[in-house]
Amino acid sequence: MPTLYTSDETKPDIKPDITTLSIEDDPGQIKVNKNEPHILSSFHEKPEGVQFANQDDDEVVLLFLRRHYITNLSWQIATIIFGILPLLAFAIFPYLNVSLPIDIPPSYILVLVLFYYLIVFGYTFISFVVWFYNVGIISNHRVIDIDVNGINSKDVAATQLEDIIDISYKQSGLKQSLFDYGDVYMETQAEKPNFEFLSVPHPAKIADLITKLNAEARRR
Amino acid sequence: MILPNFTFDITLITKLFFLILIGFYTIFVIIVFTNIRSLTKLILIKRSSGSKLITNLTLAYLILTIFLFILAVVIL
Numbered sequence: 003m004p005t006l007y008t009s010d011e012t013k014p015d016i017k018p019d020i021t022t023l024s025i026e027d028d029p030g031q032i033k034v035n036k037n038e039p040h041i042l043s044s045f046h047e048k049p050e051g052v053q054f055a056n057q058d059d060d061e062v063v064l065l066f067l068r069r070h071y072i073t074n075l076s077w078q079i080a081t082i083i084f085g086i087l088p089l090l091a092f093a094i095f096p097y098l099n100v101s102l103p104i105d106i107p108p109s110y111i112l113v114l115v116l117f118y119y120l121i122v123f124g125y126t127f128i129s130f131v132v133w134f135y136n137v138g139i140i141s142n143h144r145v146i147d148i149d150v151n152g153i154n155s156k157d158v159a160a161t162q163l164e165d166i167i168d169i170s171y172k173q174s175g176l177k178q179s180l181f182d183y184g185d186v187y188m189e190t191q192a193e194k195p196n197f198e199f200l201s202v203p204h205p206a207k208i209a210d211l212i213t214k215l216n217a218e219a220r221r222r
Numbered sequence: 223m224i225l226p227n228f229t230f231d232i233t234l235i236t237k238l239f240f241l242i243l244i245g246f247y248t249i250f251v252i253i254v255f256t257n258i259r260s261l262t263k264l265i266l267i268k269r270s271s272g273s274k275l276i277t278n279l280t281l282a283y284l285i286l287t288i289f290l291f292i293l294a295v296v297i298l
Contacts, residue, residue, distance in 0.1 A: 039267070041272030041275065042272075051267065052265070052266070052267055053265075053266040054264070054265045054266065055263065055264055055265070055266075104232050104236075106236070107233075109297045109298065110236060110237075110240070110298065112297070113240060113244075113290070113293065113294050113297055113298060114240070116290055116293070117240075117243070117244060117247070117290060117294075120247070120286060120287060120290055121247070123283065123286075124251065124254070124283065127279060127280075127283055128254065131258055131261070131276060131280075134272065134276060135261045135264075135265065137265060139265075148264065148265060150261065153253070153254050153257050153258070154253060154254075154257050156261065156264070158264065
């Protein structure tokens with residue numbers, strides 16, 4: 003498995019293309035870049051402004067993938083529930099006529115509530131970051147799968163397009179059919195791990211694109 | 223039979239418990255901060271596509287946690 007991480011010193015010097023320039027690059031220039039992925043985008047063809055470590059000079063990102071946004075629903079609902087919970091407790095508690103066995107000073111309650119909300123914020127933020135950096139990239143040379151399983155565990159795998167021997171996708175269940183997302187599996191030659199893009203939008207389109215790129219790479 | 227009168231300061235125990243809890247959480251947030259920084263180096267997404275927001279939010283998260291720890295030390 004190739005190492006994809008390089009320090010800032012060894013990062014490939016990617017020359018800016020006129021089509022990727024935006025106001026951020028040169029405040030005096032008119033913004034011409036219109037194809038940057040949105041912060042919440044999970045399927046973006048030929049994105050501009052997406053680069054990865056060890057990217058070759060002639061390598062172009064053809065498809066940028068994340069899990070479908072609907073997969074974030076569970077932690078978003080949990081965040082809302084956890085956010086409302088203390089407010090409900092404060093609203094209901096005076097009517098219950100229950101006294102605590104120990105007398106907690108108000109300053110302690112303040113710190114406890116602030117700490118609670120910090121934990122809720124942390125949970126939400128980490129869940130979002132895990133989704134944000136859990137990406138799949140298909141370039142004109144290879145397929146890259148970056149899996150972030152929690153905040154201190156990441157798994158980066160890449161394979162050349164010609165090394166892929168079998169591509170398949172799976173869509174099951176009402177939710178996946180309704181929102182058109184599913185899992186794409188790629189089998190590679192022996193000794194190399196198999197690749198999977200889980201819960202990505204338009205799996206049929208992705209499988210089709212990889213099949214075409216794979217055939218093209220084999221012809222070269 | 224006279225039982226010995228054990229008195230323990232519940233306020234002190236609660237205070238220590240909170241401080242240790244928030245202290246450990248601060249260490250966790252520092253680990254999160256360093257890990258997110260390494261992720262931003264692995265894949266470079268244009269500033270306007272959210273990476274700048276995430277960098278700022280990570281820093282804000284760290285600052286808020288340290289602030290809460292200091293607040294807990296002062297208030298409790």
